[in-house]
Structures are given as structure tokens and as C-alpha cells.
Amino acid sequence: MTFNKIRSQAVSEWEALEHSDKPRILVGAATCGRAAGASGVLEAINSALAQHNLEAIITQVGCIGLCYAEPIVNIIKPGRPHIYYGNLTPELASELVEDYIINDNPRPDLALGTVGDDDIQDISKFFELPMLKPQVRVALRNCGLIDPENINHYIANGGYGGLVKALAMTSEEVIEEIKKSGLRGRGGAGFPTGVKWEFCRKSPGTVKYIICNADEGDPGAFMDRSLLEGDPHAVLEGMLIGAYAIGATEGYIYIRAEYPLAIQRLKVALQQIKKYGLLGDNILGSNFSFNMKIKEGAGAFVCGEETAMMASIEGKRGMPRSRPPFPAQSGLWGKPTNINNVETWGNVSAILQRSGDWYASYGTEKSKGTKTFALAGKINRTGLIEVPMGISLREIIYGIGGGIPDDKRFKAIQTGGPSGGCLPESLLDLPVDYESLTQAGSIMGSGGMIVMDEDTCMVDVARYFLSFTQAESCGKCVLCRLGTKQMLNILEDICRGKGKPESIDLLLELSEAVKVGSLCALGGTAPNPVLTTIRYFRDEYEAHIEEKRCPALACTELITYYILPDKCAGCGICLRDCPSEAISGGKRLVHIIDQSKCIKCGTCLDVCPAKFSAVVKVSGEQLEVPAEPVPVTASKATTEASD
Amino acid sequence: MEPEVKEQLDDILSHYSGESGDLIPILQEAQGRFRYLPSEVMLEIAKFLRIPEGTVFGVCTFYAQFKFTPMGKRIVKVCRGTACHVRGATRILDEIVRRLGIEPGDTTDDLEYSLETIACFGSCALAPVMVVDDNVYGRMTPSKVAQILGDTKVAVGKE
Numbered sequence: 001m002t003f004n005k006i007r008s009q010a011v012s013e014w015e016a017l018e019h020s021d022k023p024r025i026l027v028g029a030a031t032c033g034r035a036a037g038a039s040g041v042l043e044a045i046n047s048a049l050a051q052h053n054l055e056a057i058i059t060q061v062g063c064i065g066l067c068y069a070e071p072i073v074n075i076i077k078p079g080r081p082h083i084y085y086g087n088l089t090p091e092l093a094s095e096l097v098e099d100y101i102i103n104d105n106p107r108p109d110l111a112l113g114t115v116g117d118d119d120i121q122d123i124s125k126f127f128e129l130p131m132l133k134p135q136v137r138v139a140l141r142n143c144g145l146i147d148p149e150n151i152n153h154y155i156a157n158g159g160y161g162g163l164v165k166a167l168a169m170t171s172e173e174v175i176e177e178i179k180k181s182g183l184r185g186r187g188g189a190g191f192p193t194g195v196k197w198e199f200c201r202k203s204p205g206t207v208k209y210i211i212c213n214a215d216e217g218d219p220g221a222f223m224d225r226s227l228l229e230g231d232p233h234a235v236l237e238g239m240l241i242g243a244y245a246i247g248a249t250e251g252y253i254y255i256r257a258e259y260p261l262a263i264q265r266l267k268v269a270l271q272q273i274k275k276y277g278l279l280g281d282n283i284l285g286s287n288f289s290f291n292m293k294i295k296e297g298a299g300a301f302v303c304g305e306e307t308a309m310m311a312s313i314e315g316k317r318g319m320p321r322s323r324p325p326f327p328a329q330s331g332l333w334g335k336p337t338n339i340n341n342v343e344t345w346g347n348v349s350a351i352l353q354r355s356g357d358w359y360a361s362y363g364t365e366k367s368k369g370t371k372t373f374a375l376a377g378k379i380n381r382t383g384l385i386e387v388p389m390g391i392s393l394r395e396i397i398y399g400i401g402g403g404i405p406d407d408k409r410f411k412a413i414q415t416g417g418p419s420g421g422c423l424p425e426s427l428l429d430l431p432v433d434y435e436s437l438t439q440a441g442s443i444m445g446s447g448g449m450i451v452m453d454e455d456t457c458m459v460d461v462a463r464y465f466l467s468f469t470q471a472e473s474c475g476k477c478v479l480c481r482l483g484t485k486q487m488l489n490i491l492e493d494i495c496r497g498k499g500k501p502e503s504i505d506l507l508l509e510l511s512e513a514v515k516v517g518s519l520c521a522l523g524g525t526a527p528n529p530v531l532t533t534i535r536y537f538r539d540e541y542e543a544h545i546e547e548k549r550c551p552a553l554a555c556t557e558l559i560t561y562y563i564l565p566d567k568c569a570g571c572g573i574c575l576r577d578c579p580s581e582a583i584s585g586g587k588r589l590v591h592i593i594d595q596s597k598c599i600k601c602g603t604c605l606d607v608c609p610a611k612f613s614a615v616v617k618v619s620g621e622q623l624e625v626p627a628e629p630v631p632v633t634a635s636k637a638t639t640e641a642s643d
Numbered sequence: 644m645e646p647e648v649k650e651q652l653d654d655i656l657s658h659y660s661g662e663s664g665d666l667i668p669i670l671q672e673a674q675g676r677f678r679y680l681p682s683e684v685m686l687e688i689a690k691f692l693r694i695p696e697g698t699v700f701g702v703c704t705f706y707a708q709f710k711f712t713p714m715g716k717r718i719v720k721v722c723r724g725t726a727c728h729v730r731g732a733t734r735i736l737d738e739i740v741r742r743l744g745i746e747p748g749d750t751t752d753d754l755e756y757s758l759e760t761i762a763c764f765g766s767c768a769l770a771p772v773m774v775v776d777d778n779v780y781g782r783m784t785p786s787k788v789a790q791i792l793g794d795t796k797v798a799v800g801k802e
Binding site: 031032034035036067068070217218219220221222225226257258295296297298299300301312313314315316317318319374376377378382383414417448450452456461464465468474556577579599601602603606607 | 662663664665666667668670671701702705706707708709723724725726728729730731733734737738741761762763764765766767768769770772779781784785786789
């Protein structure tokens with residue numbers, strides 16, 4: 001079957017769906033949607049439909065990116081605009097079937113927004129929402145909109161058109177188009193993709209490999225998982241185009257075993273392209289032949305490093321080796337190899353479908369195009385976003401993310417995961433591009449963006465990242481293996497109030513040593529979280545060391561919980577919930593925390609009713625409280641009795 | 644090796660041609676089947692691939708996925724991603740460690756529970772997150788741990 005025939009079939013299938021006389025229901029069912037309860041919502045919709053003898057077309061789609069509003073459902077009634085509903089429960093979902101599908105009440109109270117020409121009263125336009133308006137979705141163009149397990153949906157939306165175009169060009173022309181787009185590696189390092197391909201293309205040899213790096217290991221990063229779950233074909237098409245340009249005959253997708261749904265989607269997608277003649281020998285009747293395999297990672301963060309990844313595919317311990325030779329000269333099994341990250345491949349297919357110039361029209365002079373970020377932490381609207389390069393951190397945090405919850409103060413934003421750094425409020429107007437972030441001491445990284453507020457201790461954050469990199473060091477380089485361990489020891493001491501006046505200087509010295517003494521980026525960037533927190537939040541280190549005080553009230557060994565005797569109503573809730581039985585008291589008796597038994601879990605603070613707010617957390621000070629339970633004052637006893 | 648184990652292992656090996664790149668996929672399948680890697684299984688895999696036993700063991704110890712002791716019936720996983728960390732994952736983990744009496748990576752003596760930490764579950768919007776078998780629990784607090792593990796214990800008792 002020719003591709004034109006495949007495409008016209010796909011288009012008519014898609015149009016039939018678009019103009020169906022049955023209602024359509026799209027349920028966001030990526031891993032995070034499921035974790036938020038999408039399966040329960042789906043069941044509720046199915047049973048409500050069955051109960052009313054209604055027929056509807058239900059499609060499970062990937063992540064639309066509004067994680068804060070999961071589970072999300074999009075209901076499309078014939079001739080009506082799409083309506084997105086968020087924060088659904090099984091009960092609300094069944095209500096929607098009755099209210100909207102049967103009785104035509106669009107329930108604006110549950111709606112997030114509409115898509116389509118017509119307006120619906122009291123519901124705003126979905127893509128005009130503050131979270132979505134500044135976004136430009138290139139890599140994520142289909143996520144949440146198509147059925148990721150139906151290749152025809154992808155093809156009907158322009159899919160594999162990029163490959164068809166590429167096959168009509170010479171390999172050199174394809175590389176030129178990628179160069180023109182200005183696309184740089186989205187795994188974090190930012191090496192120009194077209195240049196990287198050219199190296200591999202020009203490397204002598206008949207057997208060449210390409211690899212898709214889907215070993216997304218940074219804590220706080222889930223962009224690649226979402227893309228693979230929501231639109232696997234976008235990545236596969238990018239790989240096919242890359243293989244053609246480079247002259248590769250075989251490809252690998254190295255993916256974390258922790259992503260079972262993404263693996264399943266890839267397996268389905270590979271079968272589909274094989275069936276359509278888009279994979280295998282003489283693809284679409286051309287001279288280009290190519291095969292792909294999935295390799296599951298086995299739980300080693302360092303395998304995200306390209307030479308470690310190749311060792312792992314070869315069945316060895318995933319330890320990086322020195323470069324040169326670069327993978328483009330001698331990579332997998334000694335053959336020229338090109339590795340790109342999931343998002344990079346996802347952009348490649350879009351660039352060939354549109355054009356290099358179109359892609360380069362977004363972004364800044366040196367950082368072209370768009371970048372996906374996983375926005376999380378202390379932020380109102382967590383989500384998966386894609387924005388043009390050069391957007392400011394402020395616009396991401398306050399415009400898209402909606403600012404910090406509970407009226408807390410913004411403290412820092414962490415980019416680049418364990419290899420990146422924490423940037424303070426004074427840098428909020430920094431444009432997000434490779435150079436600016438590096439200059440500020442952080443990195444672009446793969447796209448994790450964690451917002452931290454006044455309750456986050458920056459010394460603890462540095463300790464947290466060091467404990468991660470220290471545990472994930474493969475052990476090959478002495479400074480990465482032992483230097484990070486020493487740095488971690490020092491940071492743990494500081495967090496315990498055992499830091500010494502010379503600790504900060506020692507950390508700086510060790511950081512420099514670990515940077516230059518490590519072969520790969522894991523060690524080379526491991527000190528970044530420490531260096532940036534010292535650079536921008538030195539006062540917090542000093543408070544821990546000199547005053548034995550944690551200003552954010554986060555380091556457990558430096559904080560104390562007290563029950564204020566003039567506020568405690570003796571209600572018994574904290575006493576009952578305390579896991580270490582550290583609280584004494586009784587009905588109408590002021591409760592007292594036995595500090596020798598307290599494990600600083602904070603349960604008492606969580607459970608103390610807001611109307612009393614009797615539990616406080618302090619650091620660096622001692623409060624006067626009674627040693628034994630005493631009767632509560634009369635006024636509070638009446639307050640409680642009247643409730 | 645018990646005949647039953649041998650039979651299952653042979654079944655796994657029959658899908659592979661014996662190239663060096665097959666080692667990790669074979670180990671993954673074996674671990675999936677036996678829930679850990681008994682030493683006789685590792686030795687047999689070395690023989691099949693015609694590589695030194697030490698190489699197999701070296702690969703097994705390198706990757707966190709491979710276990711050398713049987714896993715518990717229930718696997719409790721705590722996400723240690725950055726979003727979970729800043730939203731209090733340490734408190735959740737401390738409470739689970741206290742309740743189960745084991746450290747991450749360990750299994751209780753009665754083989755009921757294994758405790759693991761994962762770098763990031765990718766459900767950052769629900770932070771902090773813990774997972775018991777396939778059930779994801781979001782927006783965790785230490786007191787919710789008591790409820791969840793309490794419930795789980797009752798369920799185990801009924802089996």
C-alpha cells in the first residue's frame with residue numbers, strides 16, 4: 001500500500017470520528033492521570049452510559065499537561081465545541097453523563113474550557129487559559145488529543161509526512177534542514193543536533209546505529225514519559241528521519257523499566273509501523289532499510305550518559321568511558337552511533353513536517369524552538385508545559401504556574417535536576433535558554449522545574465541532590481565516588497547543626513575537585529546544586545553553622561515542636577495521633593510534648609484544628625511551656641464546648 | 644537446581660540466541676519469573692552465554708533492579724523525587740520505616756513487605772506519593788501512612 005493510500009484512509013477514519021453522530025469522550029489516561037484516578041472516572045462513565053443505554057466513543061488519550069486538574073475528561077457532543085472538565089471524581093463523571101450528554105447542561109462549574117468556534121456561556125476558551133496561552137506545543141503537539149495506540153490518528157494529523165518528505169530529499173539535505181532549525185539536544189547538554197548527525201554520517205563504516213535515550217532519570221522530570229505515552233509515533237518518526245539522514249541501519253530505544261505504560265505504547269507503535277511498511281526493508285518502497293528494538297534499563301541513573309548507555313545495551317555494567325573516541329566515531333559495538341533524547345526526536349518529526357525555518361522562528365538567537373518542562377513543587381498549577389525558548393522564569397512560575405500556593409513566599413526554582421542548580425528570586429527575569437541558565441550556575445537539563453517556597457531549606461535541598469548523585473555514582477572515578485561522599489557527609493553535618501566554620505570553604509574546594517576529576521557529566525555537574533545554593537543562599541548555610549538554626553524550619557534535628565499552653569484546648573487529637581506517644585495530657589488538660597520522645601514527624605502540627613493552632617515549630621529558640629499537663633483556661637473550654 | 648526452576652529458566656533461555664547483549668534482558672525476565680535472582684540461576688545464565696560467572700554477578704550488582712533475596716508479598720515504594728522531597732517525602736518514608744521496621748531495600752522477615760524508594764514516579768502533581776503494589780496514594784501525610792498500611796495488613800491477614 002502506498003503512503004498516499006494509507007494517509008487517505010487515516011484521514012477518512014479521523015474525519016468520520018470528528019463528524020460522528022455519537023458523543024465522544026476523551027479520558028486523559030497517562031500514568032499520572034491514572035494515579036489521580038482516571039480509571040475510576042472511566043469506569044463511572046462507562047456504567048453511567050450503560051445505565052442510560054447510551055452509545056459514545058471513548059478514547060484514552062495521553063497527558064494534556066494540566067496535571068493539577070487531573071483527572072481530565074474532554075466531552076465532544078456532535079456539532080458542539082469540545083468541553084474539557086477537570087478534577088473529576090467518579091461521582092462527578094456520572095453526573096456529567098446525565099447533565100451534559102443527556103440533558104444538555106454543560107455544567108460550567110466543572111468545566112476548564114472549550115475548544116472550537118462556538119462559545120458556551122460561562123466557559124472560557126481552553127487554549128486561552130493562563131496555563132495554556134503562553135505555550136507553543138511542538139513536541140507535545142498531539143499529546144492528549146489523539147489516541148496514542150491508533151497510528152491512523154497520528155497520520156491523519158500530519159504524521160509520517162515528515163518521513164515521506166525526508167525520503168524525497170538527500171541525507172545531506174535532511175541534515176541541512178535540521179541545522180537550519182537550530183535544534184539542540186533536549187536531554188540537557190544542548191549540542192546542535194544537525195552537527196551531531198553530520199559527524200556520524202561522515203564517519204566511515206557501513207553499519208551505524210542510532211539510539212533514543214528514554215532513560216529519563218532526573219527526579220522531578222516526566223516530560224519524556226508523557227511524550228512517549230501520549231504520542232509515541234512522533235518519536236519513532238523522528239528516529240526514522242534521523243536514521244535515514246545518518247545512514248543507520250539499526251536503532252535502539254533505551255527506556256527505563258519504571259515506565260511500563262510508555263514501553264507498552266512503544267511496542268504497539270512499532271508493530272503498527274512494521275505493518276504499514278514504515279519499518280523494515282525498503283521503507284515506503286525506497287532503498288532505506290531500518291529496524292528498531294526496545295531495551296529496558298535496569299535501574300541505574302548513570303545509564304543516561306551516552307557511553308554508559310551503550311555499555312548497558314551491550315550487556316555490561318553501565319559505566320561511562322572517556323571520550324574521544326566519540327560515539328559518532330566508535331559507539332555501540334565499536335560502530336558509529338548517534339544518541340538523541342526523546343524530545344529531540346519528537347521535534348525532528350515536527351521540523352520535517354513543517355520546516356527548519358518555521359521551527360527557528362521560535363526561541364532566541366542561540367536557543368531555537370521550544371522546550372518542554374515538568375513544572376512541580378510548591379506551585380499552584382503543576383503540569384507538563386512546552387514554551388518557546390527565551391521565556392522568563394517569572395512568566396513560567398507566575399503566568400503559567402499561577403504562583404505559589406497558600407500565600408507563601410517564593411524562594412527558589414530548581415532546574416536541571418541533580419546536575420542543575422537553584423535560582424533565587426533576583427533571577428526570575430532570566431530568559432530560559434541554554435546560555436543564560438548555565439551562566440547563572442544551573443543548566444537547562446532535561447526539563448524538570450521544581451518551585452521551592454519559604455518552607456524549603458536550601459541546605460537540605462543541596463544535601464538531597466548530593467545523596468542522589470552519591471548513590472548513583474558508578475564508582476569509576478575516585479573524585480565522583482569519594483568526593484561526593486565527603487560532600488554529602490559535610491552537608492549532613494550542617495543539616496544536623498554540626499557544621500564547622502570552615503565547612504563552606506571545604507565544600508567549595510571539593511566541588512571544584514569533583515567537577516574536574518570526573519569523567520562524565522554525572523560527577524562533572526554533581527556539585528551544581530551545592531555551588532548554586534552557596535552562591536545564592538549562603539546566609540542559610542551560615543544560620544545552620546553559626547546559630548544551629550534552620551531558617552526554613554525543615555531540618556528535623558534543628559527544630560522543636562511545642563504546644564502553646566494558652567492556645568491548647570485539650571482536645572486530645574494530637575495526643576491520639578502522635579506516632580511516638582510523646583504527648584501527654586488529657587481531656588481539658590493542656591497537652592505537653594516530651595522532647596526526648598518526639599521524632600519531629602510534624603503530625604501534631606498537621607492535625608491540630610485550625611481554630612486552636614496550638615502547635616508551633618521553632619528553630620534556634622526555646623519556648624517556656626509547663627512541664628506537666630495543666631488545666632486549660634476556661635475561655636477556650638467554652639469555645640470548644642460551643643462548637 | 645530444582646527441576647521446576649530449571650524448567651522455567653530453560654523456557655526463558657529458549658527465546659535467546661546467546662549474544663552478549665542478551666544478558667540484561669535474560670536477567671530481567673528471570674527476576675520477573677522468580678521475583679529475585681537465585682545464585683544457581685545466575686550460574687546457569689553464565690553457562691548459557693559462555694561468559695564468566697563473575698561478569699554476570701558484576702552486572703547483577705550494578706543495576707538496582709536485580710535482587711538477591713526474595714521480595715515480600717507487598718511492595719511499598721516511596722517516591723523520592725524532588726517535588727515529593729520538598730513536599731515532605733522524608734516524613735512519609737520515616738513513618739513507613741518506623742512502622743515496618745525495615746530500611747529501604749529490605750524485606751520483612753515474614754516476607755510480607757518489601758520497602759523501596761524510587762527516584763521519581765512522575766506523579767509530581769500528587770506529591771508526596773507512595774505506591775503499594777499498583778495502588779498509588781497521593782498527597783500523603785504521616786497519619787495517612789498509618790491508615791494505608793493498617794488497611795494493607797488487614798488484607799494480608801485475610802489471604
